[in-house]
Amino acid sequence: MNWQQYRADNYGFAMLVPPGTALVGTDLGGGWGALQAAIGTVTIYAVAKLGMPATPTEIETYAIQFTGIPATHWKKLEEGQNSNGWLWYRTYEAQSGNNLVFAVLGTGPRGNYLLVVQTTVQDFAANRPLYNLWYNSLTLY
Numbered sequence: 001m002n003w004q005q006y007r008a009d010n011y012g013f014a015m016l017v018p019p020g021t022a023l024v025g026t027d028l029g030g031g032w033g034a035l036q037a038a039i040g041t042v043t044i045y046a047v048a049k050l051g052m053p054a055t056p057t058e059i060e061t062y063a064i065q066f067t068g069i070p071a072t073h074w075k076k077l078e079e080g081q082n083s084n085g086w087l088w089y090r091t092y093e094a095q096s097g098n099n100l101v102f103a104v105l106g107t108g109p110r111g112n113y114l115l116v117v118q119t120t121v122q123d124f125a126a127n128r129p130l131y132n133l134w135y136n137s138l139t140l141y
Contacts, residue, residue, distance in 0.1 A: 003016040003018055004017060004021075013138070015044075016133060017044060023036060045115070048110075048111055053087065055112055058085055059105045059106065063114050072094055083127070095117050102118075102119075133137060
């Protein structure tokens, strides 16, 4: 599939998205803002809070609140630092019923990020290579 790069210069991140994806901005309060787009069974969320870096616990707590998936349903897949602009990052998969979230959270040069794709369990399993493509494209600047 010919995904295209989406750059959000105001927020300092880039990622691949399906062709024709139109991300719409929303103020979430508390300094957090989001860009989101729904494409079929998939919703992409790019959530950011610019400024002072938050702790991993603060962003994880926000991610649980934002997605509505309880903490006990989150499974950490990997973590790292100093990669693609991330000062530190953690990657998670969370599932509640048929709802699945593939999320990366962490901090970068301009602030704090929660980048998420939300879909069904079946869609995620069938299209894992595309979700990995999205994941590997995430860049902070």
